[in-house]
Amino acid sequence: MSRRLFVTALCALALATPALAQSGEVNVYSYREHKLIQPLLDAFTKDTGIKVNVISASSGLEQRIKTEGANSPADVLLTVDIARLQDAVDAGITQPIKSSVLEKAVAPQYRDPAGNWYGLTMRARVVYAAKERVPQNAITYEELSDPKWKGKICIRSGQHMYNNALFAAYLAKHGEAKTEEWLRGIKANLAQKPSGGDREVARDIAAGKCDIGLGNTYYWALMNDKEADRKPWAAATKVILPTFQGGGTHVNLSGVVLAKHAPNKGTAIKLIEWLVGEHAQQMYADMNYEYPLLSEIKVNPTIASYGTLKADPLPLAEIAKNKKAAANLVDKVGFDN
Amino acid sequence: MAFAERANNAPGTARRSRVWTPFDLIAGALLVLVAALVVIPLANLARIALSAESDIWPDLAAYVIPEALRVTVLLLAGVAALTAIVGTGSAWLVTAYRFPGRDALSWMLALPLAFPTYIVAYVYVDFFDAFGPVQNVLHALTGWTPGASSWYPNIRSLPGAIFVFSFVLYPYVFLAARAMFQTQSAALFEVARTLGATRFMLARHVALPLARPALAVGLSLALMETLNDIGASEYLGVRTLTLSIFTTWLNRSSLPGAAQIACVMLIVVAALIALERHGRRDRRFHLVLRRSQPPAPIVLTGWGGALVCVLCALPVLIGFALPALTLAHEVFTRGLISGFDPDLVRHTLSTILLAAAATIAALVLGFGAVIAARLIRKPWTDSALMLASLGYAVPGTVLALALLSPLVAADEALNAFSRGLMGISIGLVVAGSGAAIVIAYVVRFLAIATGSAQAGLARVSTHVDDAARTLGETPGRVMRLIHIPLARPAIGGAALLVFVDCLKELPATLLLRPLNVETLSTYIYQFATRGNFEDGALAALLIVAAGIVPVIRMARYSDLALMPEGAPQ
Numbered sequence: 001m002s003r004r005l006f007v008t009a010l011c012a013l014a015l016a017t018p019a020l021a022q023s024g025e026v027n028v029y030s031y032r033e034h035k036l037i038q039p040l041l042d043a044f045t046k047d048t049g050i051k052v053n054v055i056s057a058s059s060g061l062e063q064r065i066k067t068e069g070a071n072s073p074a075d076v077l078l079t080v081d082i083a084r085l086q087d088a089v090d091a092g093i094t095q096p097i098k099s100s101v102l103e104k105a106v107a108p109q110y111r112d113p114a115g116n117w118y119g120l121t122m123r124a125r126v127v128y129a130a131k132e133r134v135p136q137n138a139i140t141y142e143e144l145s146d147p148k149w150k151g152k153i154c155i156r157s158g159q160h161m162y163n164n165a166l167f168a169a170y171l172a173k174h175g176e177a178k179t180e181e182w183l184r185g186i187k188a189n190l191a192q193k194p195s196g197g198d199r200e201v202a203r204d205i206a207a208g209k210c211d212i213g214l215g216n217t218y219y220w221a222l223m224n225d226k227e228a229d230r231k232p233w234a235a236a237t238k239v240i241l242p243t244f245q246g247g248g249t250h251v252n253l254s255g256v257v258l259a260k261h262a263p264n265k266g267t268a269i270k271l272i273e274w275l276v277g278e279h280a281q282q283m284y285a286d287m288n289y290e291y292p293l294l295s296e297i298k299v300n301p302t303i304a305s306y307g308t309l310k311a312d313p314l315p316l317a318e319i320a321k322n323k324k325a326a327a328n329l330v331d332k333v334g335f336d337n
Numbered sequence: 338m339a340f341a342e343r344a345n346n347a348p349g350t351a352r353r354s355r356v357w358t359p360f361d362l363i364a365g366a367l368l369v370l371v372a373a374l375v376v377i378p379l380a381n382l383a384r385i386a387l388s389a390e391s392d393i394w395p396d397l398a399a400y401v402i403p404e405a406l407r408v409t410v411l412l413l414a415g416v417a418a419l420t421a422i423v424g425t426g427s428a429w430l431v432t433a434y435r436f437p438g439r440d441a442l443s444w445m446l447a448l449p450l451a452f453p454t455y456i457v458a459y460v461y462v463d464f465f466d467a468f469g470p471v472q473n474v475l476h477a478l479t480g481w482t483p484g485a486s487s488w489y490p491n492i493r494s495l496p497g498a499i500f501v502f503s504f505v506l507y508p509y510v511f512l513a514a515r516a517m518f519q520t521q522s523a524a525l526f527e528v529a530r531t532l533g534a535t536r537f538m539l540a541r542h543v544a545l546p547l548a549r550p551a552l553a554v555g556l557s558l559a560l561m562e563t564l565n566d567i568g569a570s571e572y573l574g575v576r577t578l579t580l581s582i583f584t585t586w587l588n589r590s591s592l593p594g595a596a597q598i599a600c601v602m603l604i605v606v607a608a609l610i611a612l613e614r615h616g617r618r619d620r621r622f623h624l625v626l627r628r629s630q631p632p633a634p635i636v637l638t639g640w641g642g643a644l645v646c647v648l649c650a651l652p653v654l655i656g657f658a659l660p661a662l663t664l665a666h667e668v669f670t671r672g673l674i675s676g677f678d679p680d681l682v683r684h685t686l687s688t689i690l691l692a693a694a695a696t697i698a699a700l701v702l703g704f705g706a707v708i709a710a711r712l713i714r715k716p717w718t719d720s721a722l723m724l725a726s727l728g729y730a731v732p733g734t735v736l737a738l739a740l741l742s743p744l745v746a747a748d749e750a751l752n753a754f755s756r757g758l759m760g761i762s763i764g765l766v767v768a769g770s771g772a773a774i775v776i777a778y779v780v781r782f783l784a785i786a787t788g789s790a791q792a793g794l795a796r797v798s799t800h801v802d803d804a805a806r807t808l809g810e811t812p813g814r815v816m817r818l819i820h821i822p823l824a825r826p827a828i829g830g831a832a833l834l835v836f837v838d839c840l841k842e843l844p845a846t847l848l849l850r851p852l853n854v855e856t857l858s859t860y861i862y863q864f865a866t867r868g869n870f871e872d873g874a875l876a877a878l879l880i881v882a883a884g885i886v887p888v889i890r891m892a893r894y895s896d897l898a899l900m901p902e903g904a905p906q
Contacts, residue, residue: 057859164588323588328400
């Protein structure tokens with residue numbers, strides 16, 4: 001008798017264990033850097049008691065979730081680029097979230113109208129310029145193709161997603177022919193073949209190889225505030241917030257989607273709502289120098305020193321739509337060659 | 338396949354008729370399995386390439402592929418030339434001469450193998466670029482800053498990439514060439530000397546041509562590693578085919594487009610392999626001389642010895658010592674030891690466990706398949722082995738993508754089975770576990786195991802097998818008593834090489850690893866993608882530490898796995 005009871009209990013336990021374990025867990029597929037996201041997720045676990053499991057990668061996660069299909073353990077996908085958010089929607093791996101918390105925290109231009117993706121933070125693509133050699137303190141993206149910059153521009157690969165998004169925004173505003181001409185203009189102005197990352201742009205300017213270049217807002221701040229060995233690169237450069245003619249500064253989003261087959265939907269939504277809350281937004285702003293989307297949170301002083309950000313009003317979904325065409329143009333003009 | 342062969346072999350054909358024993362069937366099944374491991378993902382890749390969305394192909398053909406192909410060919414040619422010079426040059430010096438430091442250098446020359454290429458790329462950019470030590474020293478000595486000066490070499494360029502790749506990958510050529518030089522017979526050299534050949538002519542006309550098969554193997558390993566790379570090429574601004582696969586997939590959201598470029602790349606690889614085979618089709622590299630004695634080395638002292646010592650130390654310095662010192666320096670300046678990340682212990686364990694599991698699996702399957710082929714002795718077995726070695730030519734990213742759907746299909750079958758049997762779904766037990774990574778490693782590095790097995794067993798005449806069988810031994814005992822003991826050095830060499838390659842593997846691991854699992858490689862990559870590879874310096878040193886013992890062991894084996902089929906006996 002007792003043996004039978006024991007077996008039954010064991011079976012019940014075996015069946016119940018996954019359910020128990022899953023009720024307090026959430027599985028995150030992340031494009032964000034581990035070192036940055038881990039403190040946030042740890043804080044979430046501390047606040048809510050929900051355990052977070054993570055895979056981080058720099059590419060391929062949408063494909064993986066799609067292929068894993070109905071059995072996928074993914075609950076949440078965190079991305080660093082608007083195009084990736086749209087890719088996830090296009091791949092059919094998302095489900096819409098209805099949440100008053102999210103709708104209140106995230107302004108309409110920074111979320112999918114259908115609720116398939118939500119922005120979490122913003123970063124702007126700006127100009128790093130040589131402090132000593134570039135007197136001007138304002139610049140337009142259009143101006144980058146002006147021959148006056150001949151041999152004076154440094155940039156990372158035109159196929160890198162940050163540049164791709166900027167070029168896609170240009171394309172959405174100016175059309176294909178003008179964008180091709182603009183890209184050829186920039187290409188003709190380059191001091192060297194595109195290579196390295198955004199930090200190398202500052203390094204090359206500091207070394208005198210070029211006068212201006214493109215970089216994201218947070219790289220300069222990190223070099224200036226936190227990376228002693230790169231401080232000279234930041235010290236020799238300044239950040240100018242460029243604008244489109246008649247528009248604003250190009251911004252990109254880091255954001256989040258809920259996976260279509262999320263096994264822990266409840267905890268997943270809790271995590272997403274927590275990420276737009278004050279605690280998380282403050283961490284994003286302070287630790288990673290991003291622009292928080294929650295209006296109550298102040299940007300970091302170093303970021304604020306660039307000037308007031310006037311984000312371009314072009315809907316971010318338009319940028320995502322044009323990224324393929326932008327990638328084609330980059331290859332067509334041989335931007336990276 | 339086995340059954341078709343059996344029919345072909347029916348009594349009445351000219352060939353000796355055989356009865357298929359259970360051993361033959363197991364052997365045949367093993368061969369088919371091993372070939373299928375590689376063929377399934379490749380077939381899946383072709384399927385993806387052919388699936389719809391062909392509107393992207395004209396663009397790729399017009400703007401992407403020509404330039405990427407040109408750059409790739411130049412990079413490969415450059416790396417081939419430089420690794421050949423550095424690898425064979427140093428191998429020749431350490432075997433033909435005795436000079437101060439020679440004993441230490443002859444194993445230290447293999448050390449760069451322990452380094453992942455992209456880490457060395459990051460180190461050298463920091464080293465040579467503005468604000469790096471080289472420019473600082475130049476400035477201190479001459480008061481001059483290269484800055485934008487056009488003659489100061491730019492490491493972020495194609496020549497820079499050739500430099501970095503070559504000094505990390507030359508050990509493949511070095512190990513293979515050294516093994517060949519060591520086993521070359523002195524008799525041949527004596528004959529050549531009597532005929533009036535100089536030392537240089539010896540190297541040029543006797544040693545090198547004889548070492549050619551080994552060179553081909555070492556070079557092809559180095560070139561496949563070059564093709565597999567993404568991190569270093571991207572950072573150094575060299576748009577290779579592999580990198581184009583990546584950007585096409587990501588920026589154009591086109592997996593089919595990426596698969597199409599991958600297929601073009603596979604054609605390039607196949608062409609390379611075919612060319613090499615064609616080149617040595619009429620040659621035989623067996624030496625007739627038995628009991629060969631390696632030529633007596635020439636003793637160098639004084640300036641000559643010092644010069645040769647410096648020449649041999651240079652590759653070790655560039656490919657190993659300098660990057661290792663730079664990383665150690667970063668570890669200290671960034672306080673990575675006092676601020677030790679406790680997770681690193683777990684990551685180190687996962688890395689070693691995954692690599693070890695894959696090494697064992699690759700060796701069992703690789704050696705099993707080669708022995709199986711010996712048992713069956715049919716033409717199709719050669720094709721099966723050839724197919725099994727193609728995995729090495731597939732870049733990790735492509736392989737991971739191509740493997741995903743077959744792995745998930747396997748999981749779905751398992752789930753259907755478990756639901757039918759027990760009424761529960763077991764989830765993604767293959768695709769969502771470490772098994773996926775191990776399978777990917779096995780597919781990618783199987784070629785090393787089969788290659789070494791073929792080389793190791795090529796020295797055992799099949800007549801030996803026949804004699805043993807005639808004496809009543811079963812195939813299993815033949816394997817245990819003859820094949821495995823005789824191939825032991827080759828097994829050892831292959832195990833070490835596969836293990837070290839698995840430790841360093843990045844792209845497939847990144848895409849296939851399960852939740853909460855990091856290897857040291859993926860851990861470093863997290864920092865590298867954000868331009869802060871120095872924060873991963875300790876993890877990089879841990880990879881090197883884990884790989885260094887196998888590399889040294891490998892370098893001390895004179896009878897190395899890299900010996901190709903037809904090596905002199």
